[in-house]
Amino acid sequence: MNKNVNYIALAGGIATLVLIIVSVFVPWWQFTVGNPALAQVNVSPMNLNFSLLGTAITIPLILAINIAALLTMLSGGIAMLIYALKPNKPYSKKILGFGYKKPLIAVIIFIVGIIALVTLANSLSGFNVPVVGGSAMKLPANMSPDGMSISVNVLAAFGWPFYFAIVASALCLAAKFYHKKIPLEGTVAPPIPSTA
Amino acid sequence: MQVLGIILVLVSVGTMVGPIAAVAVMYSSNLEGLVITPQIKDIMNGNSALLPINSGSNNNNNNYNNDQYNYTDSNGENSNNNNGFMSPVLVSSQIDSTARTVTVVANVSNPLGYDLTVNSFNSTIVCSQDNYQIGTIRLANPVMLPAAQTAQVTVTGYWTQDAENHVLTTHPGATSIAVNLVDTTIDVNGIVVQSPAPISAGSIPIS
Numbered sequence: 001m002n003k004n005v006n007y008i009a010l011a012g013g014i015a016t017l018v019l020i021i022v023s024v025f026v027p028w029w030q031f032t033v034g035n036p037a038l039a040q041v042n043v044s045p046m047n048l049n050f051s052l053l054g055t056a057i058t059i060p061l062i063l064a065i066n067i068a069a070l071l072t073m074l075s076g077g078i079a080m081l082i083y084a085l086k087p088n089k090p091y092s093k094k095i096l097g098f099g100y101k102k103p104l105i106a107v108i109i110f111i112v113g114i115i116a117l118v119t120l121a122n123s124l125s126g127f128n129v130p131v132v133g134g135s136a137m138k139l140p141a142n143m144s145p146d147g148m149s150i151s152v153n154v155l156a157a158f159g160w161p162f163y164f165a166i167v168a169s170a171l172c173l174a175a176k177f178y179h180k181k182i183p184l185e186g187t188v189a190p191p192i193p194s195t196a
Numbered sequence: 197m198q199v200l201g202i203i204l205v206l207v208s209v210g211t212m213v214g215p216i217a218a219v220a221v222m223y224s225s226n227l228e229g230l231v232i233t234p235q236i237k238d239i240m241n242g243n244s245a246l247l248p249i250n251s252g253s254n255n256n257n258n259n260y261n262n263d264q265y266n267y268t269d270s271n272g273e274n275s276n277n278n279n280g281f282m283s284p285v286l287v288s289s290q291i292d293s294t295a296r297t298v299t300v301v302a303n304v305s306n307p308l309g310y311d312l313t314v315n316s317f318n319s320t321i322v323c324s325q326d327n328y329q330i331g332t333i334r335l336a337n338p339v340m341l342p343a344a345q346t347a348q349v350t351v352t353g354y355w356t357q358d359a360e361n362h363v364l365t366t367h368p369g370a371t372s373i374a375v376n377l378v379d380t381t382i383d384v385n386g387i388v389v390q391s392p393a394p395i396s397a398g399s400i401p402i403s
Contacts, residue, residue: 035386036313052239053310061230064219071211079204091200098204136388147393153386 006087008178009096012171013080016103019161019168020046020073028162029114031129032155043114044161045069045106069106076102080172087182096179100172107169110162130156287348296331296360298353298400306341312385314339317351319380321397323373328362330375330400331355363402372399 027042040051047066050057079099083092114131121129127137139150223230232240284302291298306312318334333353341347367373376394383389 033386035315036311038310038385038387053308055235057233057235059231059233059236060219060223061216064215067215068212071215072208075207075211091197094197094200094204098208146391149390149392151388151390153388 004086004088006084006175006178006182008171009080009084009087009100009175012100012103012168012175013077013084015164015168015171016073016077016080019103019165020070020077022161022164023047024070026161027159028110028165029156029158033152035153035155043110043117044159045110046073073102073106076100076172080175084175087179088184090184093179096176100176103165103169103172107162107165110165130154132156132158284349296355296357298333298355300333300351300353302349302351303346304339304341304349305346306343309343311343312341314341314349315383315386317349317380317382319377319395321353321355321375322378322394323362323366324376324394324396325374326366327376327378328359328366330359330362333377367402370402372401374399 023044023046025047026044027047028044030043031041033039038053042049042051045066046069048062050059076099079095079102083095083099086092087096118129118131121127126140128135129137134153134155136151137154139152144150219230220227284304287301287303289298289300304314314335315338316335318332320332321330322328323330331354333351336350336352339347339349363370363373375397377397378392378394380391380395381388
């Protein structure tokens with residue numbers, strides 16, 4: 001194995017770049033209203049969008065935040081690749097420190113965001129919005145006309161890119177720990193004491 | 197090394213702040229537009245093309261014509277000019293006295309620009325005078341209502357021998373009885389509406 005390449009960081013960098021591309025098209029978390037769907041919320045740090053009756057609704061501020069997240073992840077992925085190919089240079093540690101945190105931060109912010117979103121939706125609407133799984137959200141009695149009972153079938157699920165993001169984060173984190181085992185360029189390993 | 201540190205900080209800040217600053221500048225004359233798009237504004241104002249609020253009336257009086265146990269709407273055609281939101285218009289009905297079933301075909305219009313699916317419909321038929329349970333009615337199969345089109349929906353009703361006896365003893369000589377639908381449940385695209393209150397369903401002819 002070539003000691004001049006940190007293969008774990010290389011895998012982490014590639015995984016991060018693949019994750020960016022995948023996340024634009026496949027959501028990390030999806031919330032579906034109705035069956036067949038009437039409305040849908042697709043959430044990933046790189047693409048958060050809503051659709052109502054088949055029409056996508058794009059909010060400019062959210063789009064900007066998504067682009068910011070995408071560029072941040074991209075810079076992290078590229079940094080991991082540069083580091084992976086030159087892990088024993090004096091500047092390598094700095095580049096690694098810049099790159100390895102990005103997927104991890106994205107995963108943490110995403111989880112906190114989903115929990116906050118669902119908690120907020122539950123407290124504001126009075127519905128029981130699930131984080132994972134299906135349920136029938138019942139409209140409060142004061143919102144239902146003429147004593148009617150109205151409920152909406154909803155389904156929430158994490159998509160495979162979310163789990164892939166955890167794997168990418170784990171690889172980047174592992175690369176950080178593996179870095180300690182890579183000798184810095186120009187340093188010489190201590191000589192083995194002679195027994196003769 | 198110090199230069200590299202500065203570059204990395206600049207990249208971090210630039211990638212985060214850049215897009216947000218750019219969109220803020222683009223919407224500087226209309227900051228509300230950053231969050232509330234024209235589509236959302238239309239929905240909030242109630243004039244969205246996505247959710248048209250149409251108050252079209254249903255002129256059908258839901259009365260059955262018992263000639264040969266068949267019904268055709270009063271225009272003699274099965275076209276539907278009703279624009280009411282999901283309001284059914286009776287097309288035809290067939291009564292099978294032996295099997296004690298009635299099959300009703302109705303036109304249901306979908307004013308939305310999006311396909312809808314009626315997953316289920318079921319209800320209990322009661323006599324409107326004394327609330328005696330006559331039978332049940334349900335959707336035969338799920339029906340897709342294509343966007344901005346009208347589709348035919350077939351519902352099947354069943355009545356019991358007790359219901360026949362009730363009509364003969366309680367309403368002797370009547371040519372028709374007025375009925376209500378109670379405990380009605382309809383499921384459209386997973387939105388389930390349950391109405392325990394009676395809904396007038398017109399009159400059923402008695403031969």
